[in-house]
Amino acid sequence: MTRINSTKVGDIEIIALTDGASQFGPEMFPETEEKIITDILRNANTESIDTNFNAFIVKSAGNTMLVDAGPRDLFGETCGFLSDALTEAGIANDDITHLYLTHLHPDHIAGALTQDGQAVFEKAQMIVSEADHAFWSNEVFTDETLSQWQVLAKACIAAYTGRTELVSDGDKLINGVTALALPGHTPGHMGFRADNASESFIHVGDIAHAPVLQLANPDIGIVFDIDMDVARDTRKRTFDMVATDGMKLSGGHFLRPNIGTLDRVGKSYIFNVG
Ligand SMILES: [Zn+2]
Structure with missing residues (x-):
């Protein structure tokens, strides 16, 4: 089974790496009536709410950027195959700049750390949004899950200390590739865009x-969104932009093969592979 698919924007090569797969229960969407969910699943001819865990490689002007690193061993045996995907793409850990x-x-970060908290990607500069770095560094959580997540976030920050770059919306990541703020899921949550004169990937x-x-229904939010209302606005605005501008897109949890375009149909979007 292949774990990669790719596209190009001019000279920029983008390779999607599928680390693994899992499923959600309807309780993960607490603001949505279960009937709305079951109706969408029936229309889509599926019984399960599937998700994938994706990382990406972006190659541009001699640099090799890994985007996210997957959940490592946190979610059991259906996930944690980042190194298999990198091997399939012909990339060694030390190739990652x-x-x-x-x-x-x-x-998104467990795969960047070994079990004992060391950096997996020893040659890489870590780039993270200034807002997320500050949030996970400074926030005091009462929620137990968020507290546990913060332990790992702080371990990641520590492992890459001394070679960390903090960015905000619009900042250059590598040649032709810029940071894109997508607030709501976390305060500093970001994507990226790759552009040349005639094409864009987001x-x-x-x-x-x-x-x-x-x-099918961009109003549906997931319990992991720290601010569900801001996340909903970001989701609707971004899907609308991608469809209107005819951009190629992918994301952290899109299902393989996961690079394509969006068509708008009423308030819904249809994902077209390719
Ligand atoms: Zn995620």
Whole structure:
């Protein structure tokens, strides 16, 4: 089974790496009536709310940027295959010059750390949004889950200390590739865009965790969104932009093969592979 698919924007090569797969229960969407969910699933001819865990490689002007690093062993045996995907793409850990983390949630950063908290990507500069770095560094959580997530976020920050670059919306990541703020999921949550004169690709981060549900109805938010209202606005605005501008997109949890375009149908979006 292949774990990669790719596209190009001019000379910029973008390779999607599928780390693994899992499923959500309807309780993960607490503001949505279960009937709305079951109706969408029936229309889509599926019974499960599927998700994938994706990382990306972006190659441009001699640099090799890894975007997110997957959940490692946190979610059991259906996930944690980042190194298999990198091998399939012909990339060794030490080839990676930049590690861009869209946000500091465990399913995006655990794979950047060994079991004992060392950096996996020893040659890479870590790039993370200034707002997320500050949030996970300074916030005091009473919620137990968020507290546990913060332990891992702080471990990641510590492992890459001394080679960390903090960015905000619009900042250059590598040649032709810029940071894109997508607030709501976390305060500093980001994607990226790659542009040349005639084409654009956008990585929409975690604006959709269950693409089947959230493309059909972008009002549906997931419990992991720290601010569900801001996340909903970001999701709707971004899907609208991608469809209107005819951009290619992918995201942290899109289902393989996960690079394509969006068509708008009423208030829904249809994902077209390619
Ligand atoms: Zn995620």
